Structure formats: C-alpha cells, structure tokens
Amino acid sequence: MFLQLNDVGKTFEDKEKGEFEVFSNIDLSIDRKEFVSLLGPSGCGKSTLLSMVAGLEHATSGTIQLEDKQIKQAGPDRGMVFQQPSLFPWLNVRDNVTFPLKSTLSKQEAEKRADHFLKMVHLSRFKKHYTYELSGGMQQRVAIARALAMDPKVLLMDEPFGALDEQTRHILHDELIKIWEETQKTILFVTHSIQEAIKLSDRVIVMGTRPGRIIADFNVDIPRPRKRSDERVIELEDKVMNLLKEEINKVLKEELNNELEYSH
Structure with missing residues (x-):
C-alpha cells in the first residue's frame, strides 16, 4: 500500500484536565493517485x-508509512496546503513558488519549474505581482503551485478553500480536479463540507468524535464532473449526513454541558 496508517493514536497533555485523547486505533490505507477526503465534525482530529x-x-501510538518508510518528520515527499496560504508578502508570486526549491535547484531550473506550475493554476501573468495584490483565491492557487513545484508524492490539503466565497470555491474545485488528473498526485484532503468531499474525491473517510475514529469509508464511483442535482450525489450526501448527525449532536451536547458547568 502506498500510504498506510496502522493503529494510529494521538494524545495531548492538558495541564488542567490531564491527558486528552484526540483519537486512537486509526487504520487507513490509501493507494497511489487516489484523491481521499477526511470529513467530520470539529474535534474529530482530522487536521x-x-x-x-x-x-x-x-x-x-501506531505507525504512519509512505511507501513502506515510516514517517517521523516533515519531508519534501509530502506537500502541505493550509487553509491560509502562508505566503511571504515581501516576495512576488514566482519567488514564493521558487523559495523551497533554492536549496536543490539552480535559479534557472527553479524559475522554469515555478513557471510551469503557475501556468497550471492560471497565474502566469501574475508571477511578478506581490501576493498581497492578489485575491484570496489567487493566493491559494499560488500555495498549490508552490506545493506542486516541490514534486511531492502526496499533496496534503487542510481545508484549503474554507475561507473563500462559494463562487471562488467552486471554480477552484474544478481547477484542483484538472490539476490532480494532470499530475496524478495522491491527495489527502481535509474538509467540513459534505458537498466538497463528494464533488472532489475517489473516497470519503467519515470521522466521528469523542473519541475521534473512522466510522465510514465511502467509495465515490460517480463519474466526474459531479453535479449536486445528480440523484447519486444526493443519495450519498444523505447517507453521510445521517452518519454525521449523531456525531454533531455529541459535540453540541458536550459544548452545552461545558457552558452550563462554566456558568455555575
């Protein structure tokens, strides 16, 4: 298996409440070139x-392996795209993309690679602009180009479109699918949106909370492009939503109880 998580658990130390278990016993296998989304309520541990x-x-506890090699630290074989683009405002668009390439490529090679991926995300004519001159959607496309320019084996995306307006988000969904089809990268994508997960993914992994765990793994065998009006999409949305209702109610109930305790 390309990416393998075996019996993975995560516990944080809380000075006031002691140990806090985020999740445990997570088993997940992802094939090369798969687009997989992690979906679940806040607090389930997907990020x-x-x-x-x-x-x-x-x-x-447990192990995470990429191509049978255990992951112990960050590395160039995994590219990360966050909800906020995390770009350098004092650098122009092209220099933001070439920044992580400087230690391994010549300036000419780095710029050539940057130009290739900026063209892929339709930002070629903005390569000399500073990032603060761009819209939020354009900045996120710069971040995607930067991650792709590193030629990672896996592209990790943590709610990359969560802060964008709906129209921009839909446009970037279509662009991301084209990029994925062209690059054949393995993508692991975190989202709160059922519609987003179903529109983009080969598989939707649904996580529950308190404690965090995998409660379902859906294969999305609906041809792309997928429309929300498609009966198969609606049916799958309903299945996922029904699963999540109980988990969301758990979160709401716990938050209400915490508020009551705090008020007393």
Whole structure:
C-alpha cells in the first residue's frame, strides 16, 4: 500500500484536565493517485491526522508509512496546503513558488519549474505581482503551485478553500480536479463540507468524535464532473449526513454541558 496508517493514536497533555485523547486505533490505507477526503465534525482530529502524515505532529501510538518508510518528520515527499496560504508578502508570486526549491535547484531550473506550475493554476501573468495584490483565491492557487513545484508524492490539503466565497470555491474545485488528473498526485484532503468531499474525491473517510475514529469509508464511483442535482450525489450526501448527525449532536451536547458547568 502506498500510504498506510496502522493503529494510529494521538494524545495531548492538558495541564488542567490531564491527558486528552484526540483519537486512537486509526487504520487507513490509501493507494497511489487516489484523491481521499477526511470529513467530520470539529474535534474529530482530522487536521491533526493530516499534520501527522505531514510529519508536523508525532503519533502517540501506531505507525504512519509512505511507501513502506515510516514517517517521523516533515519531508519534501509530502506537500502541505493550509487553509491560509502562508505566503511571504515581501516576495512576488514566482519567488514564493521558487523559495523551497533554492536549496536543490539552480535559479534557472527553479524559475522554469515555478513557471510551469503557475501556468497550471492560471497565474502566469501574475508571477511578478506581490501576493498581497492578489485575491484570496489567487493566493491559494499560488500555495498549490508552490506545493506542486516541490514534486511531492502526496499533496496534503487542510481545508484549503474554507475561507473563500462559494463562487471562488467552486471554480477552484474544478481547477484542483484538472490539476490532480494532470499530475496524478495522491491527495489527502481535509474538509467540513459534505458537498466538497463528494464533488472532489475517489473516497470519503467519515470521522466521528469523542473519541475521534473512522466510522465510514465511502467509495465515490460517480463519474466526474459531479453535479449536486445528480440523484447519486444526493443519495450519498444523505447517507453521510445521517452518519454525521449523531456525531454533531455529541459535540453540541458536550459544548452545552461545558457552558452550563462554566456558568455555575
């Protein structure tokens, strides 16, 4: 298996409440070139899980392997795209993309690669602009180009379109699918949106919370492009929503109880 998570658990230390278990016993296998979304309510640990695959967080138990090699730290074989683009405002668009390439490529080679991926995300004519001159959607496309320019084996995306307006989000959905089809990258994508997960993914992994765990793994065998009016999309949305209702109610109930305790 290309990317393998075996019996993975994560516990944080809380000075006031002691140990807090984010999730445990996570088993997940992802094939090369798959587009997989992690979907679930706040607190289920999906972003933490993504950070662990990136090597930014360490597992408390279990193992995470990429091509049979255990992940222990961040590396260039995994590219990360965050909800906020995390670009350098003092650099122009092209220099933002070439920045992580400087240690391994010549300036000419780095710029050639940057130009290739900026063209892929339709930003060629903006390569000399500073990032603060761009819209939020354009900035996120720069971040995607930068991650792709590193030629990672896995592209990790943590709610990359969550802060964008709906129209921009739909446009970037279509662009991301084209990029994925062209590059054949393995993508692990975190989202709160059922519609987004179903529109983009080969598989939708549904996570529950309290404690975090995988409660379902749906294969999305609906031809792309997928429309929300498609009966198969509506049916799958209903299945996922029904699964999540109980988990969301758990979160709401716990938050209400915490508020009542705090008020007393």
